[in-house]
Amino acid sequence: MGPLTVLAASADRQALVPMGAGYLVLMSALALGLRFLYRPRATQAGSRRRGWAALARHVIGTVVGGYLLLMAVVVAYYYAVARVGPGFLDSAVTGTALLIGLAAPVFAAASWLTERLRRRRGRPACQPPVPGDLLPPREASTARHLLVGYLAWAVLFGALFAWEGLALAGVSGVPSLSGVVRVIMRYPVGRWVLFALWLWAGWRFFIRRWLLLFRA
Amino acid sequence: MARYLLIGYLAWAVLFGALFVWEGLALAGVSGVPSLSGVFGVIMRHPVGRWVLFALWLWAGWHFFVRGWHFLLRA
Numbered sequence: 446m447g448p449l450t451v452l453a454a455s456a457d458r459q460a461l462v463p464m465g466a467g468y469l470v471l472m473s474a475l476a477l478g479l480r481f482l483y484r485p486r487a488t489q490a491g492s493r494r495r496g497w498a499a500l501a502r503h504v505i506g507t508v509v510g511g512y513l514l515l516m517a518v519v520v521a522y523y524y525a526v527a528r529v530g531p532g533f534l535d536s537a538v539t540g541t542a543l544l545i546g547l548a549a550p551v552f553a554a555a556s557w558l559t560e561r562l563r564r565r566r567g568r569p570a571c572q573p574p575v576p577g578d579l580l581p582p583r584e585a586s587t588a589r590h591l592l593v594g595y596l597a598w599a600v601l602f603g604a605l606f607a608w609e610g611l612a613l614a615g616v617s618g619v620p621s622l623s624g625v626v627r628v629i630m631r632y633p634v635g636r637w638v639l640f641a642l643w644l645w646a647g648w649r650f651f652i653r654r655w656l657l658l659f660r661a
Numbered sequence: 662m663a664r665y666l667l668i669g670y671l672a673w674a675v676l677f678g679a680l681f682v683w684e685g686l687a688l689a690g691v692s693g694v695p696s697l698s699g700v701f702g703v704i705m706r707h708p709v710g711r712w713v714l715f716a717l718w719l720w721a722g723w724h725f726f727v728r729g730w731h732f733l734l735r736a
Contacts, residue, residue, distance in 0.1 A: 467720075470713055471717070474704045474713055475700065477710065478700060479703075507708075507711045507715050508715065510711065512716070540723045541720075543727065544719060544723060544726070545719070548722075591693055593693060594693050594695045598700055605677075605680075618669050620670060623724070625670060651714075654702055
């Protein structure tokens with residue numbers, strides 16, 4: 446076993462705590478989401494500001510809030526769980542900022558292109574998903590169906606986290622997700638595909654749906 | 662050992678396959694199957710939910726694309 450493998454294995458074990466925390470956070474978020482699902486709408490669609498400026502404000506708020514939250518977690522992890530190395534905090538602060546800097550022009554271009562294509566096709570704006578209307582009021586039976594769908598997502602994510610937990614705990618024959626990704630990223634095409642997938646996920650979850658919502 | 666690892670890799674493939682199948686069912690409009698963006702959309706109604714999900718996404722990018730390179734470059 447080479448020194449790199451030892452270092453990677455050690456880093457993997459240290460990652461068990463934040464992974465567990467990440468699991469709890471995700472499950473709590475899903476539970477909160479379920480609660481919101483059954484709660485009456487808090488905001489009126491008409492009261493929401495529209496247009497590019499409103500979208501920009503919304504996105505900047507999400508980016509700044511998410512970045513600060515991540516930095517708080519990283520700093521807490523570094524000082525309370527494991528001092529993984531002198532470059533860890535630097536890498537976290539600058540690396541994530543670099544990623545935001547890389548993603549921002551891609552997202553801006555994709556937003557501009559989406560709008561341009563929509564206008565060129567001459568389609569009327571599709572019904573924007575207003576937060577309260579993301580899941581419109583449904584009958585009790587449908588809501589129960591939706592609850593099952595939600596629980597299925599929770600189970601799927603739970604299985605992913607459980608498998609990753611086994612890997613990080615050092616169970617033989619269970620590769621961690623990082624290990625799998627490292628294997629894929631040995632090849633340039635693998636790196637491009639994974640990076641593109643990551644960008645696409647960010648675009649889909651944090652920009653596209655809000656682009657529809659804030660469409661003027 | 663190699664076979665054990667192969668099973669481990671296959672398990673990852675099955676898990677992600679299940680995620681994609683479930684998402685596919687949702688996008689195909691199967692009743693009672695919410696899409697992942699629908700689920701996240703509900704969570705993201707609240708600013709804290711948006712921050713948490715954005716932080717998770719950003720962390721994934723840093724962990725897989727930046728931190729790994731840093732580590733390898735240092736080695």
